[in-house]
Amino acid sequence: MKKFASEMLSLGGSALPPSRQSWAYIFPVAFALAYGVTFISCSSGKGSDGDIDSIANSVFVFGGDVYVAGQKHDPSQKKYVATIWKNGVSQYLDTTASGSSMATSVFVSQGDVYVAGIQALGNGPYMRGVVGLATIWKNGTPQQLLDHHRNAANSVFVDGVDVYVAGIFHDGKGSFSDIMKNGIPLYPITYSDSWYYDSIVGNSVYVANGDVYVAGAKFDPNQNMNSATVRKNGEIQFLGVENGDHHIASSTANSIFVSGENVYVVGNFNHISNHNYGALWINGTGHRITGSYSQEGNSIFVYGNDCYVAGEVRNPPTMSLGSSYATLWKNPEKPQYLDSYSEWARANSIFVSDNDVYVVGEEMGEEYTRSNEFRGRTSARLWKNGEMQELR
Secondary structure (H helix, E strand, O other): OHHHHHHHHHOOOOOOOOOOOOHHHHOHHHHHHHHOOOOOOOOOOOEOOEOOOEEEEEEEEEOOEEEEEEEEEEOOOOEEEEEEEEOOEEEEOOOOOOOOEEEEEEEEEOOEEEEEEEEOOOOOOOOOOOOEEEEEEEOOEEEEOOOOOOEEEEEEEEEOOEEEEEEEEEOOOOEEEEEEEOOEEOOOEEOOOOHHHHOEEEEEEEEEOOEEEEEEEEEEOOOOEEEEEEEEOOEEEEOEEOOOOOOEEEEEEEEEEEEOOEEEEEEEEEEOOOOEEEEEEEOOEEEEOOOOOEEEEEEEEEEOOEEEEEEEEEOOOOOOOOOEEEEEEEOOOOOEEOOOOOOEEEEEEEEEEOOEEEEEEEEEOOOOEOOEOOOOOEEEEEEEOOEEEOOO
Protein backbone atom coordinates (compact mmCIF):
# COMPACT_ATOMS: atom_id res chain seq x y z
CA MET A 1 0.00 0.00 0.00
CA LYS A 2 2.86 2.43 0.61
CA LYS A 3 4.04 1.74 -2.92
CA PHE A 4 0.58 2.47 -4.28
CA ALA A 5 0.32 5.76 -2.37
CA SER A 6 3.71 6.92 -3.60
CA GLU A 7 2.81 5.96 -7.16
CA MET A 8 -0.26 8.18 -6.90
CA LEU A 9 1.86 11.18 -6.04
CA SER A 10 4.30 10.44 -8.85
CA LEU A 11 1.38 10.32 -11.27
CA GLY A 12 0.50 13.90 -10.53
CA GLY A 13 -1.87 13.40 -7.61
CA SER A 14 -1.08 16.55 -5.65
CA ALA A 15 -2.04 16.33 -2.01
CA LEU A 16 -4.98 18.45 -0.90
CA PRO A 17 -7.10 18.85 2.22
CA PRO A 18 -10.57 17.45 2.85
CA SER A 19 -13.25 18.93 0.59
CA ARG A 20 -15.76 18.53 -2.19
CA GLN A 21 -18.39 20.67 -3.77
CA SER A 22 -20.32 23.70 -2.69
CA TRP A 23 -22.42 23.37 0.44
CA ALA A 24 -25.55 22.72 -1.59
CA TYR A 25 -23.93 19.73 -3.27
CA ILE A 26 -22.19 18.41 -0.19
CA PHE A 27 -25.25 18.14 1.94
CA PRO A 28 -28.14 17.71 -0.51
CA VAL A 29 -29.79 15.28 1.89
CA ALA A 30 -29.53 17.67 4.81
CA PHE A 31 -30.94 20.46 2.66
CA ALA A 32 -33.93 18.36 1.76
CA LEU A 33 -34.33 17.22 5.35
CA ALA A 34 -34.69 20.77 6.54
CA TYR A 35 -36.55 22.33 3.65
CA GLY A 36 -38.23 19.47 1.82
CA VAL A 37 -36.22 20.09 -1.36
CA THR A 38 -36.73 17.67 -4.28
CA PHE A 39 -34.29 17.65 -7.20
CA ILE A 40 -35.91 16.67 -10.48
CA SER A 41 -34.94 15.56 -13.97
CA CYS A 42 -37.10 15.99 -17.02
CA SER A 43 -37.07 16.43 -20.84
CA SER A 44 -36.42 13.93 -23.60
CA GLY A 45 -33.66 11.84 -25.14
CA LYS A 46 -32.91 8.33 -26.38
CA GLY A 47 -30.40 5.65 -25.54
CA SER A 48 -30.22 1.87 -25.22
CA ASP A 49 -33.23 2.09 -22.90
CA GLY A 50 -35.40 3.64 -25.62
CA ASP A 51 -37.69 6.48 -24.65
CA ILE A 52 -37.93 5.53 -20.97
CA ASP A 53 -36.21 7.70 -18.36
CA SER A 54 -33.84 5.65 -16.23
CA ILE A 55 -30.86 5.92 -13.87
CA ALA A 56 -28.42 3.22 -12.74
CA ASN A 57 -27.03 3.85 -9.26
CA SER A 58 -25.42 0.60 -8.10
CA VAL A 59 -24.04 -2.69 -9.45
CA PHE A 60 -23.34 -6.05 -7.77
CA VAL A 61 -22.21 -9.35 -9.28
CA PHE A 62 -23.12 -12.67 -7.64
CA GLY A 63 -22.91 -16.18 -9.06
CA GLY A 64 -22.31 -14.86 -12.57
CA ASP A 65 -25.44 -12.69 -12.46
CA VAL A 66 -25.20 -8.91 -12.77
CA TYR A 67 -27.61 -6.88 -10.62
CA VAL A 68 -28.16 -3.17 -11.20
CA ALA A 69 -30.26 -0.90 -8.98
CA GLY A 70 -31.77 2.39 -10.08
CA GLN A 71 -34.92 4.08 -11.25
CA LYS A 72 -37.08 3.86 -14.36
CA HIS A 73 -40.18 5.63 -15.60
CA ASP A 74 -43.29 3.47 -15.77
CA PRO A 75 -45.75 5.01 -18.26
CA SER A 76 -48.64 2.88 -16.98
CA GLN A 77 -48.23 4.22 -13.44
CA LYS A 78 -47.22 7.69 -14.64
CA LYS A 79 -44.40 7.83 -12.13
CA TYR A 80 -40.78 6.83 -11.60
CA VAL A 81 -40.26 3.45 -9.95
CA ALA A 82 -37.37 1.83 -8.07
CA THR A 83 -35.95 -0.76 -10.45
CA ILE A 84 -33.65 -3.75 -10.34
CA TRP A 85 -32.06 -5.11 -13.51
CA LYS A 86 -30.84 -8.72 -13.50
CA ASN A 87 -28.61 -9.52 -16.45
CA GLY A 88 -30.00 -6.51 -18.29
CA VAL A 89 -33.73 -7.22 -17.76
CA SER A 90 -35.60 -4.74 -15.54
CA GLN A 91 -38.13 -5.42 -12.82
CA TYR A 92 -40.05 -2.73 -10.94
CA LEU A 93 -39.94 -2.99 -7.16
CA ASP A 94 -43.16 -2.93 -5.15
CA THR A 95 -43.74 0.21 -3.09
CA THR A 96 -45.78 1.16 -0.04
CA ALA A 97 -46.07 4.87 -0.91
CA SER A 98 -48.13 6.50 -3.64
CA GLY A 99 -45.34 8.50 -5.26
CA SER A 100 -42.13 7.84 -7.15
CA SER A 101 -39.33 5.68 -5.78
CA MET A 102 -35.65 5.06 -6.46
CA ALA A 103 -33.22 2.24 -5.70
CA THR A 104 -29.84 3.57 -4.62
CA SER A 105 -27.84 0.42 -3.74
CA VAL A 106 -27.93 -3.36 -4.23
CA PHE A 107 -26.22 -6.21 -2.33
CA VAL A 108 -26.65 -9.96 -2.84
CA SER A 109 -25.97 -12.43 -0.03
CA GLN A 110 -26.67 -16.17 -0.06
CA GLY A 111 -28.98 -15.69 -3.03
CA ASP A 112 -31.08 -12.99 -1.35
CA VAL A 113 -31.22 -9.62 -3.09
CA TYR A 114 -31.21 -6.55 -0.83
CA VAL A 115 -31.93 -3.11 -2.25
CA ALA A 116 -31.81 0.23 -0.45
CA GLY A 117 -33.72 3.22 -1.68
CA ILE A 118 -36.26 5.96 -1.20
CA GLN A 119 -40.01 6.38 -1.68
CA ALA A 120 -41.65 9.78 -2.11
CA LEU A 121 -45.11 11.33 -2.15
CA GLY A 122 -44.78 13.04 -5.53
CA ASN A 123 -44.69 11.32 -8.92
CA GLY A 124 -41.82 13.27 -10.50
CA PRO A 125 -38.30 11.95 -11.03
CA TYR A 126 -35.59 12.82 -8.58
CA MET A 127 -31.86 12.40 -8.24
CA ARG A 128 -29.56 11.04 -5.56
CA GLY A 129 -29.45 13.20 -2.47
CA VAL A 130 -33.14 13.75 -1.86
CA VAL A 131 -35.04 12.44 1.13
CA GLY A 132 -38.29 10.55 1.53
CA LEU A 133 -39.26 7.22 3.06
CA ALA A 134 -36.02 5.32 3.61
CA THR A 135 -36.73 1.78 2.39
CA ILE A 136 -35.05 -1.61 2.16
CA TRP A 137 -36.30 -4.30 -0.21
CA LYS A 138 -35.47 -7.98 0.36
CA ASN A 139 -36.22 -10.09 -2.70
CA GLY A 140 -38.60 -7.38 -3.88
CA THR A 141 -40.58 -6.94 -0.65
CA PRO A 142 -40.34 -3.38 0.76
CA GLN A 143 -39.81 -2.43 4.39
CA GLN A 144 -39.90 1.20 5.53
CA LEU A 145 -37.07 1.93 7.93
CA LEU A 146 -38.75 4.96 9.53
CA ASP A 147 -42.26 6.35 9.32
CA HIS A 148 -41.76 9.87 8.00
CA HIS A 149 -40.51 11.45 4.77
CA ARG A 150 -37.33 13.04 6.08
CA ASN A 151 -34.85 10.21 5.58
CA ALA A 152 -32.75 8.50 2.91
CA ALA A 153 -31.25 5.03 2.42
CA ASN A 154 -28.11 5.41 0.31
CA SER A 155 -26.15 2.16 0.69
CA VAL A 156 -26.74 -1.42 1.87
CA PHE A 157 -24.27 -4.06 3.11
CA VAL A 158 -25.08 -7.54 4.43
CA ASP A 159 -22.81 -9.31 6.91
CA GLY A 160 -24.10 -12.75 7.82
CA VAL A 161 -27.67 -12.23 9.05
CA ASP A 162 -27.20 -8.51 9.72
CA VAL A 163 -28.35 -5.86 7.26
CA TYR A 164 -26.66 -2.46 7.45
CA VAL A 165 -28.02 0.61 5.67
CA ALA A 166 -26.21 3.95 5.42
CA GLY A 167 -28.05 7.19 4.79
CA ILE A 168 -29.61 9.91 6.85
CA PHE A 169 -31.99 8.84 9.57
CA HIS A 170 -33.81 11.48 11.59
CA ASP A 171 -36.06 10.10 14.29
CA GLY A 172 -38.06 13.31 14.65
CA LYS A 173 -37.16 13.43 18.34
CA GLY A 174 -33.82 15.22 18.27
CA SER A 175 -31.25 12.76 16.95
CA PHE A 176 -29.60 11.81 13.68
CA SER A 177 -27.76 8.72 12.56
CA ASP A 178 -25.95 7.78 9.38
CA ILE A 179 -26.28 3.99 9.83
CA MET A 180 -28.94 1.41 10.68
CA LYS A 181 -28.50 -2.24 11.62
CA ASN A 182 -31.52 -4.49 11.09
CA GLY A 183 -33.78 -1.44 11.10
CA ILE A 184 -32.39 0.12 14.31
CA PRO A 185 -30.28 3.33 14.19
CA LEU A 186 -26.70 2.86 15.38
CA TYR A 187 -24.50 5.47 17.07
CA PRO A 188 -27.09 8.30 17.03
CA ILE A 189 -26.01 11.92 17.33
CA THR A 190 -28.21 14.18 19.42
CA TYR A 191 -28.48 17.58 17.82
CA SER A 192 -28.54 20.82 19.77
CA ASP A 193 -29.82 24.10 18.36
CA SER A 194 -28.82 23.60 14.75
CA TRP A 195 -29.36 20.62 12.45
CA TYR A 196 -26.69 22.16 10.17
CA TYR A 197 -23.89 21.62 12.69
CA ASP A 198 -25.06 18.27 14.02
CA SER A 199 -26.58 16.41 11.04
CA ILE A 200 -24.57 13.67 9.39
CA VAL A 201 -24.90 11.95 6.03
CA GLY A 202 -23.92 8.34 5.34
CA ASN A 203 -23.23 7.69 1.66
CA SER A 204 -21.60 4.25 1.84
CA VAL A 205 -21.25 1.40 4.35
CA TYR A 206 -18.75 -1.45 4.61
CA VAL A 207 -18.46 -4.10 7.33
CA ALA A 208 -15.19 -5.98 7.91
CA ASN A 209 -14.13 -8.18 10.83
CA GLY A 210 -17.08 -6.94 12.89
CA ASP A 211 -16.20 -3.27 12.38
CA VAL A 212 -18.76 -0.97 10.78
CA TYR A 213 -17.40 1.77 8.50
CA VAL A 214 -19.57 4.58 7.13
CA ALA A 215 -18.33 7.19 4.65
CA GLY A 216 -20.14 10.48 4.26
CA ALA A 217 -19.99 14.11 5.38
CA LYS A 218 -20.54 16.27 8.44
CA PHE A 219 -19.86 19.85 9.48
CA ASP A 220 -16.34 20.09 10.94
CA PRO A 221 -16.14 22.92 13.51
CA ASN A 222 -12.33 22.90 13.43
CA GLN A 223 -12.24 23.67 9.72
CA ASN A 224 -15.55 25.57 9.66
CA MET A 225 -16.83 23.67 6.67
CA ASN A 226 -18.61 20.49 5.65
CA SER A 227 -16.02 17.76 5.60
CA ALA A 228 -15.66 14.21 4.33
CA THR A 229 -15.95 11.70 7.18
CA VAL A 230 -15.50 8.08 8.07
CA ARG A 231 -17.22 6.69 11.15
CA LYS A 232 -15.78 3.42 12.47
CA ASN A 233 -18.11 1.87 15.03
CA GLY A 234 -19.52 5.32 15.68
CA GLU A 235 -16.20 7.13 16.17
CA ILE A 236 -15.95 9.95 13.66
CA GLN A 237 -12.82 10.82 11.69
CA PHE A 238 -12.71 13.95 9.55
CA LEU A 239 -10.65 13.07 6.52
CA GLY A 240 -7.56 15.21 6.15
CA VAL A 241 -5.07 15.68 3.36
CA GLU A 242 -1.31 16.16 3.25
CA ASN A 243 -0.08 19.72 2.78
CA GLY A 244 -3.45 21.32 3.43
CA ASP A 245 -4.80 23.68 0.78
CA HIS A 246 -6.69 26.53 2.43
CA HIS A 247 -8.60 27.14 -0.81
CA ILE A 248 -10.78 24.07 -0.29
CA ALA A 249 -14.40 25.01 0.45
CA SER A 250 -15.78 21.59 1.45
CA SER A 251 -15.46 17.86 0.89
CA THR A 252 -17.51 14.68 0.92
CA ALA A 253 -16.83 10.94 0.99
CA ASN A 254 -18.97 8.99 -1.46
CA SER A 255 -17.79 5.38 -1.25
CA ILE A 256 -15.74 3.13 1.05
CA PHE A 257 -14.00 -0.23 0.67
CA VAL A 258 -11.98 -2.19 3.22
CA SER A 259 -9.29 -4.63 2.08
CA GLY A 260 -7.13 -6.29 4.71
CA GLU A 261 -5.87 -3.58 7.04
CA ASN A 262 -6.44 -0.80 4.53
CA VAL A 263 -9.46 1.50 4.34
CA TYR A 264 -10.07 3.16 0.97
CA VAL A 265 -12.44 6.08 0.54
CA VAL A 266 -13.26 8.04 -2.60
CA GLY A 267 -15.02 11.38 -2.75
CA ASN A 268 -14.59 14.97 -3.81
CA PHE A 269 -12.94 18.25 -2.88
CA ASN A 270 -14.66 21.49 -3.78
CA HIS A 271 -12.24 24.33 -4.44
CA ILE A 272 -13.29 27.93 -3.83
CA SER A 273 -12.95 28.38 -7.61
CA ASN A 274 -15.97 26.01 -7.93
CA HIS A 275 -13.85 23.29 -9.51
CA ASN A 276 -14.37 19.77 -8.17
CA TYR A 277 -11.47 17.40 -7.65
CA GLY A 278 -11.78 13.69 -7.13
CA ALA A 279 -10.17 12.57 -3.87
CA LEU A 280 -8.85 9.21 -2.72
CA TRP A 281 -8.06 8.59 0.92
CA ILE A 282 -6.07 5.54 2.02
CA ASN A 283 -6.13 5.01 5.77
CA GLY A 284 -7.14 8.63 6.25
CA THR A 285 -4.48 10.21 4.03
CA GLY A 286 -5.96 11.95 1.00
CA HIS A 287 -4.69 12.60 -2.48
CA ARG A 288 -6.18 14.22 -5.52
CA ILE A 289 -7.12 11.78 -8.28
CA THR A 290 -4.90 12.31 -11.31
CA GLY A 291 -6.09 14.61 -14.08
CA SER A 292 -6.22 18.34 -14.70
CA TYR A 293 -9.97 18.79 -15.13
CA SER A 294 -12.93 18.91 -12.76
CA GLN A 295 -13.68 15.43 -11.50
CA GLU A 296 -16.15 13.43 -9.43
CA GLY A 297 -15.10 10.27 -7.57
CA ASN A 298 -18.31 8.32 -6.95
CA SER A 299 -17.43 4.68 -6.25
CA ILE A 300 -14.43 2.55 -5.30
CA PHE A 301 -13.61 -1.16 -5.49
CA VAL A 302 -10.41 -2.99 -4.57
CA TYR A 303 -9.61 -6.23 -6.38
CA GLY A 304 -6.36 -7.97 -5.58
CA ASN A 305 -3.67 -5.29 -5.60
CA ASP A 306 -5.65 -2.95 -7.84
CA CYS A 307 -7.86 -0.03 -6.85
CA TYR A 308 -10.66 1.04 -9.22
CA VAL A 309 -12.54 4.34 -9.06
CA ALA A 310 -15.63 5.27 -11.08
CA GLY A 311 -16.86 8.81 -11.60
CA GLU A 312 -16.80 11.56 -14.19
CA VAL A 313 -14.49 14.14 -15.73
CA ARG A 314 -16.09 17.48 -16.56
CA ASN A 315 -15.31 19.89 -19.39
CA PRO A 316 -12.43 18.04 -21.08
CA PRO A 317 -10.90 20.10 -23.92
CA THR A 318 -12.29 17.87 -26.69
CA MET A 319 -15.90 18.55 -25.65
CA SER A 320 -18.16 21.56 -25.21
CA LEU A 321 -18.66 23.51 -22.00
CA GLY A 322 -20.95 21.65 -19.59
CA SER A 323 -20.06 18.22 -20.93
CA SER A 324 -18.61 15.28 -19.03
CA TYR A 325 -17.28 11.76 -19.53
CA ALA A 326 -18.22 8.71 -17.49
CA THR A 327 -14.76 7.76 -16.28
CA LEU A 328 -12.84 4.82 -14.83
CA TRP A 329 -9.50 5.13 -13.06
CA LYS A 330 -7.27 2.18 -12.16
CA ASN A 331 -4.77 2.74 -9.35
CA PRO A 332 -5.74 5.56 -10.37
CA GLU A 333 -3.75 6.19 -13.52
CA LYS A 334 -4.73 8.02 -16.69
CA PRO A 335 -8.54 8.17 -16.83
CA GLN A 336 -10.38 5.80 -19.16
CA TYR A 337 -13.44 7.41 -20.73
CA LEU A 338 -16.36 5.02 -21.16
CA ASP A 339 -18.40 4.78 -24.36
CA SER A 340 -21.38 7.12 -24.61
CA TYR A 341 -23.66 8.62 -27.24
CA SER A 342 -23.90 12.16 -25.90
CA GLU A 343 -21.71 14.81 -24.27
CA TRP A 344 -22.92 14.16 -20.73
CA ALA A 345 -22.45 10.87 -18.90
CA ARG A 346 -21.38 9.82 -15.43
CA ALA A 347 -20.37 6.59 -13.70
CA ASN A 348 -22.03 5.97 -10.34
CA SER A 349 -20.90 2.52 -9.17
CA ILE A 350 -18.26 -0.13 -9.88
CA PHE A 351 -17.84 -3.84 -9.14
CA VAL A 352 -15.04 -6.21 -10.16
CA SER A 353 -15.58 -9.97 -10.46
CA ASP A 354 -13.38 -12.62 -12.14
CA ASN A 355 -11.20 -9.84 -13.58
CA ASP A 356 -14.20 -8.27 -15.32
CA VAL A 357 -14.91 -4.62 -14.46
CA TYR A 358 -18.59 -3.59 -14.30
CA VAL A 359 -19.58 0.08 -14.14
CA VAL A 360 -23.06 1.60 -14.09
CA GLY A 361 -24.23 5.15 -14.48
CA GLU A 362 -26.33 7.36 -16.68
CA GLU A 363 -26.20 9.37 -19.87
CA MET A 364 -28.06 12.55 -20.67
CA GLY A 365 -30.14 13.05 -23.81
CA GLU A 366 -29.36 15.63 -26.45
CA GLU A 367 -31.39 18.36 -24.76
CA TYR A 368 -29.00 18.63 -21.83
CA THR A 369 -27.91 22.22 -21.31
CA ARG A 370 -25.35 23.82 -19.02
CA SER A 371 -27.96 26.26 -17.73
CA ASN A 372 -29.89 23.47 -16.01
CA GLU A 373 -27.80 20.46 -15.03
CA PHE A 374 -30.77 18.19 -14.41
CA ARG A 375 -32.78 19.28 -17.42
CA GLY A 376 -31.87 16.48 -19.80
CA ARG A 377 -33.54 13.10 -19.58
CA THR A 378 -31.17 10.27 -18.68
CA SER A 379 -30.77 6.65 -19.74
CA ALA A 380 -29.30 4.02 -17.42
CA ARG A 381 -25.99 2.60 -18.55
CA LEU A 382 -23.97 -0.55 -17.83
CA TRP A 383 -20.40 -0.97 -19.05
CA LYS A 384 -18.44 -4.24 -18.90
CA ASN A 385 -14.70 -3.82 -19.43
CA GLY A 386 -15.40 -0.43 -20.99
CA GLU A 387 -18.05 -1.61 -23.47
CA MET A 388 -21.68 -0.58 -23.12
CA GLN A 389 -24.15 -3.39 -22.35
CA GLU A 390 -27.89 -3.38 -22.88
CA LEU A 391 -30.30 -2.49 -20.09
CA ARG A 392 -33.97 -2.90 -20.99
